[in-house]
Structures are given as structure tokens and as C-alpha cells.
Amino acid sequence: MNLPTILGIWIAATLTIAIFSFLYRDNPLYKFAEHLYVGVSAAYWVIFAAKFTMQDMLVSVFADNWQAFLETGSRTGFWEAWILVIPTALGFLMLTRWFGPKVGWLSRWPIAFTIGLGAGLGITGSIQGILLPQVQATILPLWTPDLWVIVANILLFVGVISSIIYFYFSRPHKGLLGGVSRVGITFIMVSFGAAFGYTVMSRVSLLIGRLYFLVYDWIVGTVDFFKSLL
């Protein structure tokens, strides 16, 4: 392990402890680490946006296509270069909201474009990719040679139908509707329980990751580093 690595580990360990200090109570050390994290993340996003969006998807693509047009006279190159003016203009229109309501309404055009695109893709994706395959996967035989498959399929069938009925609000949940919806809420609660169990596991994993880092990378790593110097 070299000096820059060990310095990096020390910075990371100090910031981890600063964040953990919130477990005792809020304090300036925690605030410092929190603000530093937000600032560094924002800077990182800016650099990525500049590099992978502005540079790679706009400037570089325009330059390459324009170069191809100049060298070969390719009409495709010409149009693929200049069509980029449209997303660029839409991007600039987003900034008009900085200049007050007189021109700010122009920012609605790129927003409308984004919403239109998102809705179009979202609707087809949801229906084709989620709704139909899920409905198809729920239509299962309730009678097969395997007893466990029968039990599983009946459970799935009852769970889906009763959960959907629980979310049917056009009639009061009384009588048969009330009974079935009560079965539905039971299934929903079981799924909440499973989700909560997984969430606990997830959060404990994060703690394990940080403590592992503190014990082995920081403490053991530092000891090894000084041993290697001697």
C-alpha cells in the first residue's frame, strides 16, 4: 500500500466516523461531512454531464459528422451534424425560466417534449413489458400432478385477486367484498413484512461494509503500511 492510498483511506475513515457521530447526536463534524458529500457529488455530476453529455453526445458528434461532410461530402454527415441544433435549442430554452415569466414560458416546450417522450416510452413499456407478462404469468393451472404446485398456484391466484379487490374503492368494503379485501390486505401485509425484512438486511449490510472498511482497510491497512516502512 502506498502513501496516496493510505491518505485516501484516512480521509474516507475520518468522514465515515464523522457521519457515524450523528448516531450520538447532531454535531458540526457530521454537518461538515454531510455538506462535503453533497458538494463533491454535485461536482462529480457536473463533470460527468460536461464530459458524457455535452462533449460526447453534442460537441464530439457534431465535429465528427461535420468533418465527415467536409471530407466526403456526405449528406448524412451534414444532417446528423445540424439536427443536433434542435436538442441544443431545447436545452437552452430550459434556461429561459431564469429570466422571469415573460420568457420563462418557453421552458415549457422542452418540458413538454420530455414528458411526451417519457409518456410514450413509459406507456408502451408498462403495457408490453410489465402488465401483459405479469397477467400472463398469473394465469396458471389450478390442477396439476404436483401437490405443491397446486398449493402455490392457488395461493398466487387468491393473493392477486384479493389484493386487486382491496384496491377497488367504488363500493364500500362490506359483505363478500369486505371479506375478500381483508384477505387481500393480509397478503399485502405479508409482502410488507418481506420487504421490511429485506430492508433490515440491506441496512445491516451497509453497516458491515463500513465496519469492514474501518477494521481492515483503515486500522489493519495503516499498521501494515507502517510495518512496511520499518
Added chain:
Amino acid sequence: MKFIKWLTNIDRRIIFLLMIGAVLVPMLFTIPIPFEVGEPVQNAFNAIDTLKPGSVIMLSVDYDATSYPECQPMIVAITDHAFRKDLRIILLGHIPTGLPLGQEALERGAAEYNQNHKAEYRQAVKHAGEELKRHTAGYQESLKSAAAEFDQEYTPRHQETLDSLVSDYLEKVDSAAVKFQKHTFEYWEAVKYAGEGFNRHAAEYQKRLEGGVREKNSGYVRILERAAAEYDKHVTEYQEDLGHAADQYLKRYGIDFVNLGYRPGVVAIIVGMGREIRDFYHKDYQNINVDSLHMMADVHNYDDIATLVSFAHGTAVESWVAYAGARFGQQIIGGVTGVVAPDLYPYLQSGQLAGLLGGLKGASEYESLIKKKGLASRGMPAQSTAHILVILLIVIGSMAEFALDISKRRGT
């Protein structure tokens, strides 16, 4: 009664300390806790394990440092498995702050693979070098015999120059192999550079040799040229042998794995890649043209990708399922945090996901299948003791509340 009241309202800081203790103890003193591999992880493993060598898998980094302890062991394990099976890897991501974590996993995986195969690779390089030496010795012999036949002066200087050229080239290749063990792309650049230098010097040498000799005896020059052609053939063979050795024993950027980087617009990119990957990724994360990357030559869209693995802490897997899976029939595996995993079980049941790794447990199960003890396996004992603590706290808290309730009803 006071104690029971205290149990229902324990200071949270005591619970934090207990939790840290429950995690630290098994971490410091290895406590083996057995576990079984679940069907979702086994299916994920089988999906990758049954792929033919040379198949392409796409790894999508849809998490960042906040999910490192859960998702990083997964990508490390799957990368390791893919390299062992000689699969080619395309890395990309929809979260810019997470992409370097994927790159780290690939680089470490490749370095580890190269380290494990260092001896075989060196042996193959040495063998190729010995073969070259054997053949170049023949070249020098034929030069000598030509000189003797035509009574030309074959000075020791000629032989020394040739020897030094060959040994210099070999030294450069060897030093590049040592220097760039972890960075095979640079290694190949260095080998290429050494090869170009060698050819330049050899050409100049032959020119000088010809200048004085050609006029005196054309028969000798013909033999010389034939010998030079033979020599070139052997050098080419040597370079091919080096290439074969590297193909077999090294994992190199651009040949075995690439990182396409980040592009904004998740859904549009997922859909667009069904037509042509280059429409969105015409350059990789190092700004290298994708067309110049060897492994991308025959990869254009999902038809060329055997399996896609999305490592996610959000809804990215659902996007892959809804668009790449449903529209293009792409086989998909999810590697997700524990929080996300329950939401994906319906896709397993419907067959839209070929396998699922959920949280640290999923990662440790995969590690056990590839027989490699990684970060997840080392963390699992701590995970189990922490869960036991949580269960104990819930049981104790509930019993204390129950006891309080009974005592209230009795009016004590």
C-alpha cells in the same frame, strides 16, 4: 416493573452499540455460519455458467457508493466468473457516480486473472522467444553459409548487430510484460512500439548491408533477401505466438472487456441499443472510438449479447425488463440491494428475469457457487448475528409491552 418499562424504551444509542458489537464480533473472530444457495441465485449462476466461451455479457452499473457493500461483491463475483468462462464483458452504467466502481471491479478482476495465469503466460512467451531464437539462429547460419559460398566477408559485427536487435526487442517485450501486468492495453501499446522499433532498425540494417554487397555479388544478395524473408516470417510467427499466449492467459481492455461509460436518458438508451449500440456509444469512457475496440467488432445490439446483468439500487432492473427484455427478448439477471429485491420476485416468477441476486446474501451465495470467498462471504456471519440481535430486540420489546399491558389491566 421499572426494568420492564426500561425495556420498552431503551436508549437508541445502546441499541446502536449492541448492533456494532453484533457486527464486529463475528468479523474479528471468524464464526462459520452455514447457508444454502437459493434458486434465484442458482439460476443466475447457471445462466452465466452455460454460456459458450467468447459470448458477450453486458454489465450495467445502476448503483453508486451508497450501495457498495451490497452490489460491489456481486459485480466482482460475476466478473470473476465471466473471466473464468472466457466470456467478454461490456460495462456501462446509468449512474455516473457508480461507473468507476464497475471499472474498479473489471480492472481488479482482470489483474487477478492475469496474476493467476502469470506463470503460464510467461512460459508461453518464453517458449515463443526460444522458438524465435532457434529460427533466427538458422537465419544467421544461412547468412554465414552465403558469405562463405560467395567468399564474402561476414564479419562478427553483422551477427552482433542482429543479435542485439533481437535481444533488445525481446527485452522490451519482457519489460513491458512486467511493467503492465495490470494494464494490458498499455502492454500491447508497448509491444507494438517495440515491434515497430525493431522492424525500423532491422530494415535500416538490411539496407546498409545491401548497399555494400549488392553490387559485388547478386547471388549473395538473393540468398540474403530470402533469409530476410524467412526471418520476417519467424518474427511474425513469434508475434502471433505472443498474441495466442495473451489471448489464452491475459484479460485485456478492448479485447476481453470494454467500458462504454455513461450516457444520459435511461429508457431511450435501453430502447435504442436494440438497434445499434454505436448510436449512443460511439466512443468508450476513455474516448477511444468503439469501432477500434477489437471485441466490439461483432457486437451491435442485443442480438449479440448473451446475458445482461443489471446491478441496481433503484428501478433500473425494471426498466431493462420492460424494454430490453420485453421488446428484444434479452435475457436479464438482476443484482440488487436488499431493499429492491422483493419488488423483483414477480419478474422471476413470470420468467422475465433469468436469475436474481438479492443483497449481501445473494452475493455471498454467488461467491460460494464460484468457490471464492469474497467481501460478501466474509460479511455474512456478521449479517446473521445482527439479524439474531434484531429478532431478540423485537421479541424482548414485544414481551415487555405485553407484560406492561397485562399489569395495566390488573391495575398494578
